[in-house]
Structures are given as C-alpha cells and as structure tokens.
Amino acid sequence: MQRVLTANQMREAEKAAEEQHGMPSGLLMENAGRALAEAARSVAGQGGRFTVLCGPGNNGGDGLVAARFLLEGGARVVVSLVGDTGKLTLEAKRNLQALEGFGESPRAFEALPEAGPGDVVVDALFGTGLKRAPEGLFADAIGTVARWRRAGAKVVAADVPSGLQSDTAEPFSPCVEADVTVAFGFVKPAHELEPGASLCGDVRRVDIGLGGESTRAVSGAELFRVEEKDAREALPKRRADSHKGTYGHVLVVAGSPGKTGAAAMVALSALRSGAGLVTVATRPEALPWVMAHSPEIMGIPLPGEGPLGKGDLEALKAALEGKDALVMGPGIPRGPETGALIGDLLASVEVPAVLDADALNAVAEDLKVLREAKGPVVLTPHPGEMARLWGRTTKDVQAHRVGVALNLATSLNCTVVLKGSRTLIAEAGGRVFINPTGNAGMATGGTGDVLSGVCGALLAQGIPLPKAAWTAVYAHGLAGDLMAQQRGLMGLIATDLLVGLGHVWTRWAR
Numbered sequence: 287m288q289r290v291l292t293a294n295q296m297r298e299a300e301k302a303a304e305e306q307h308g309m310p311s312g313l314l315m316e317n318a319g320r321a322l323a324e325a326a327r328s329v330a331g332q333g334g335r336f337t338v339l340c341g342p343g344n345n346g347g348d349g350l351v352a353a354r355f356l357l358e359g360g361a362r363v364v365v366s367l368v369g370d371t372g373k374l375t376l377e378a379k380r381n382l383q384a385l386e387g388f389g390e391s392p393r394a395f396e397a398l399p400e401a402g403p404g405d406v407v408v409d410a411l412f413g414t415g416l417k418r419a420p421e422g423l424f425a426d427a428i429g430t431v432a433r434w435r436r437a438g439a440k441v442v443a444a445d446v447p448s449g450l451q452s453d454t455a456e457p458f459s460p461c462v463e464a465d466v467t468v469a470f471g472f473v474k475p476a477h478e479l480e481p482g483a484s485l486c487g488d489v490r491r492v493d494i495g496l497g498g499e500s501t502r503a504v505s506g507a508e509l510f511r512v513e514e515k516d517a518r519e520a521l522p523k524r525r526a527d528s529h530k531g532t533y534g535h536v537l538v539v540a541g542s543p544g545k546t547g548a549a550a551m552v553a554l555s556a557l558r559s560g561a562g563l564v565t566v567a568t569r570p571e572a573l574p575w576v577m578a579h580s581p582e583i584m585g586i587p588l589p590g591e592g593p594l595g596k597g598d599l600e601a602l603k604a605a606l607e608g609k610d611a612l613v614m615g616p617g618i619p620r621g622p623e624t625g626a627l628i629g630d631l632l633a634s635v636e637v638p639a640v641l642d643a644d645a646l647n648a649v650a651e652d653l654k655v656l657r658e659a660k661g662p663v664v665l666t667p668h669p670g671e672m673a674r675l676w677g678r679t680t681k682d683v684q685a686h687r688v689g690v691a692l693n694l695a696t697s698l699n700c701t702v703v704l705k706g707s708r709t710l711i712a713e714a715g716g717r718v719f720i721n722p723t724g725n726a727g728m729a730t731g732g733t734g735d736v737l738s739g740v741c742g743a744l745l746a747q748g749i750p751l752p753k754a755a756w757t758a759v760y761a762h763g764l765a766g767d768l769m770a771q772q773r774g775l776m777g778l779i780a781t782d783l784l785v786g787l788g789h790v791w792t793r794w795a796r
C-alpha cells in the first residue's frame with residue numbers, strides 16, 4: 287500500500303520530521319530540488335534549455351534548488367521568480383542567494399526566451415499551498431507554459447501541477463498540464479484521483495527524507511493507493527488436498543424477467559473468481575434463463591411473483607443455509623418492501639453480504655435497515671447510486687468522493703466501494719483505499735455485476751473486508767485493462783472481464 291497524504295498531512299509530516307526527528311528543514315527542500323533536477327534532465331533533449339518558473343512559496347524554493355543543481359551540471363538554465371518576491375519563504379530566500387552564487391539571477395518573466403522542442407519547463411509556481419485560482423501574472427505564466435508545451439517543450443511539475451488542487455484533484459482554471467510530476471515524499475490525492483491524475487502525466491514519487499515515523503503523527507483520514515502486490519497477496523493459496531467446499535458457496539439473489547443476464551454475470555464472475563459453488567435465487571420464470579448460461583450455475587426458485595418483499599424472507603433465509611457469502615441486487619425486482627426485506631435478511635444471517643445495484647436503491651429509502659446487519663456488509667454503488675444513498679446530486683458525490691464514501695461507511699459501519707475512475711474502498715473508521723486499475727472501456731452494462739461476483743467469491747473464500755473489496759476492485763480493473771488491449775476501449779463488454787479475470791489469477795498464481 288502506498289500512503290497518500292493531504293496538504294495538511296504533508297505539513298504535519300514535514301513538521302514532525304523537522305521538530306521530532308531532527309531533520310534540518312532546508313534538507314527536505316534540497317532533496318526535493320535535486321530530485322526535480324534529475325527528472326527535468328531525464329526528459330531534456332540534447333543541449334536543451336531549462337526554464338525554471340518559481341512561485342512565492344516553498345514550491346518555488348524547490349525550483350530554485352533544482353535550477354542550482356542543473357547549473358552545477360553545466361546545463362543552460364534561465365530562472366524567473368513570478369509574483370511578489372518579498373513573500374519568499376526563508377528557505378526559498380536562502381536558495382535564491384545560493385543560486386546567485388552560480389551566476390544566474392532570476393529574470394523578469396517577460397524577458398524569458400521562448401521554449402520549444404528539446405527544452406524543459408520546470409513548473410515550481412504552486413504546490414500543496416495553492417489556495418485559489420491563479421490570477422494575473424501567475425495565470426499568464428501558466429498560459430505561457432501551455433504555449434511552450436504545445437511548441438514541443440516538456441513540462442516537469444514540482445510536487446503538483448500549478449493550478450491543481452492537491453486534496454480534491456480538481457483543477458482551477460488555468461492549470462498546468464505536465465509530462466512529468468515529481469511527487470515529493472508522498473503521493474497526494476491530486477496524483478491519484480481524476481481529473482487531477484490525468485493532468486500530472488507520469489507521476490514519479492521521490493523520497494526527500496520523510497520517514498514512516500513522520501506520517502504516524504498525521505491526523506485525519508488515512509488514504510492509501512492499492513498496489514498489485516497487496517491484491518495478489520490477499521489471495522488464498524490453493525492447497526492440493528482442498529475441495530470445492532474449501533472455497534465457499536456464494537448465494538446470488540439477482541435477476542428478473544428481462545434482466546436474467548445480470549444474475550448470470552454475477553454467478554459466472556463468482557465462479558471465475560474461485561468460488562467453490564454458486565447458487566442463484568430468483569423468481570421461477572427467470573431462473574431457467576439464468577441457469578441456461580452455464581451448467582455450473584445452480585438455482586433456487588423464489589416462489590411468488592413481482593417485487594421482492596417480506597414474503598420472500600423465509601425462502602431467502604432457507605436459501606442462505608450453508609452459504610458463505612451473499613451477493614444481492616443486480617436486476618432484482620424491486621418494490622416498496624425490498625429495503626425492509628434486505629434489512630430483515632441481513633439481521634438474521636451472519637454471512638458477509640455484497641449489496642449492489644437495485645439492492646442499494648432499495649435500502650437508500652431507509653438506510654437504518656442496515657444497522658442491524660449481523661455480518662459484514664459491502665456496498666458497491668456507482669456515483670448515481672451513491673447520490674441516492676447519500677441524498678445529494680451525483681455532481682456533489684463526484685466532487686467529494688473520499689468524504690462521501692468514508693462518511694457512509696462510518697455511519698453504517700460497513701465497507702463502501704464507490705465506483706468510477708479510481709474506485710474508492712472506504713472502511714468504517716477511517717482508512718480509504720484508492721484503486722489505480724480500470725479504464726473507460728469498462729463503462730458498459732454489466733461490469734458492475736461482474737465486480738459484485740468477484741467480491742462475493744473472495745468473501746466466500748474467507749478473505750475479510752476491506753481486503754476482499756480492494757482485492758476484487760483491483761483484480762476487476764486489471765482484468766479490464768488486460769482485455770481493453772485486445773478488444774479496444776470501445777469494444778470491451780462485461781463478459782470479456784470473465785476472460786480477463788483468468789489472466790489476472792494466472793498472473794498472480796503463487
């Protein structure tokens with residue numbers, strides 16, 4: 287797992303490093319500037335010129351250090367201090383003096399030469415200290431950086447592209463678009479969440495001297511980026527003497543006339559993700575269609591007709607006998623009693639449960655029904671379903687993804703998987719995991735059904751939450767990435783992910 291720190295948490299970590307662990311403050315900036323210079327050199331053309339734009343804070347200080355290292359290496363460097371140099375922080379001022387010792391004095395922005403192919407522009411205007419939309423000279427500078435980039439220069443951003451809000455990953459206008467972003471110490475939400483992540487280009491995290499100890503002290507939600515090894519290590523080893531019972535039995539409550547495919551995709555995905563047995567419980571008129579998709583799918587008819595309601599409770603409790611996980615929601619016939627039914631069912635069984643799609647819409651009417659759940663619950667809403675669960679607009683949800691997911695998880699004491707680009711997995715009590723896999727080709731019907739099946743299968747194999755959730759999300763997204771290479775972003779469909787999951791498990795086989 288890679289820790290993702292907010293601007294405040296970075297400041298707390300930097301403070302802890304300096305005050306508690308004796309790290310001289312100038313050393314953090316020295317290390318940052320050196321790494322920034324190395325990154326700039328790595329994208330420069332032969333004999334290219336480096337144009338370093340420095341803002342009024344420590345981000346600008348990083349730029350001054352980078353300029354000095356580039357000069358020391360014999361490069362052609364021009365530097366400009368944009369904005370009120372009187373406000374330079376002490377560290378930045380010290381580095382301005384040091385720079386002059388190398389014979390380079392900052393120039394007026396207007397006096398800078400044009401940059402083009404082979405040249406590198408170092409964006410050290412603003413980092414985590416950005417507070418509002420860049421205006422005036424800062425906005426002009428960002429506009430010029432964009433023009434130089436269009437002319438062929440490479441742009442390397444110090445810590446965060448200037449104009450991009452570090453915590454929300456939302457860009458102000460204007461905002462730098464970088465080819466490389468050097469993340470100092472820790473990645474920030476802006477590097478991991480959209481739309482910020484796309485503006486950063488290649489994110490290179492570098493150590494600057496902030497040891498793990500300095501992050502122990504930080505306050506607020508703990509954010510992590512899931513890495514492939516974390517997901518791979520979560521999978522159970524398959525022992526030779528195991529049998530299908532070892533890998534659990536998933537009950538899938540899904541499907542209805544016209545939406546039998548959803549139930550089949552959940553069931554097939556659970557089978558393709560290692561579940562020993564999978565049974566689908568649905569209305570009698572839908573069941574044959576679901577089971578026809580594959581001989582491995584077993585079925586239990588839910589007597590009755592129309593929406594799921596309290597009259598189905600006993601049949602569902604019986605169906606859950608001997609099961610190890612429940613996946614409920616995709617394509618179910620939803621009615622006014624469905625939410626209460628789900629609440630009663632979860633209050634009477636202990637198996638881990640995945641609620642997706644119309645099960646989420648059913649409980650959205652009264653979230654209290656989930657408070658009595660006996661077993662662990664994971665909700666897998668897409669932003670629209672999250673909006674209904676949270677009583678806000680989808681736009682609101684997307685603007686506060688981390689907070690909304692974390693608040694819902696904590697208020698319901700469950701795990702929340704907020705899908706979308708960079709899916710978030712929030713656990714009750716504070717940790718939020720950011721998933722880096724997946725692509726826009728997965729925006730096609732049924733991919734959510736497949737994810738809920740993977741999650742159910744991993745839970746049935748005994749992997750606890752939230753690990754089962756972020757492992758399912760990572761594997762599902764990776765399956766999509768692998769299959770998009772074969773089918774194209776436009777051609778990818780949900781059942782391709784069933785093939786892609788096979789590639790993932792093969793790649794992770796231990």
Ligand SMILES: NC(=O)C1=CN([C@@H]2O[C@H](COP(=O)(O)OP(=O)(O)OC[C@H]3O[C@@H](n4cnc5c(N)ncnc54)[C@H](O)[C@@H]3O)[C@@H](O)[C@H]2O)[C@H](O)CC1
Nearest residue numbers: 314318343344345412413414415416417418419420445470
């Ligand atoms: N703190 C450390 O030990 C280290 C920090 N690193 C780098 O420092 C920046 C964060 O620096 P900070 O001084 O907090 O702010 P910025 O340089 O990002 O912002 C500059 C300054 O500008 C003011 N400001 C904010 N928004 C605007 C605006 N729209 N227009 C004008 N002025 C604005 C505000 O007062 C800011 O203070 C971090 O990203 C790192 O790059 C080192 O890397 C490590 C040591």
Ligand SMILES: [K+]
Nearest residue numbers: 409412444446
């Ligand atoms: K920057």
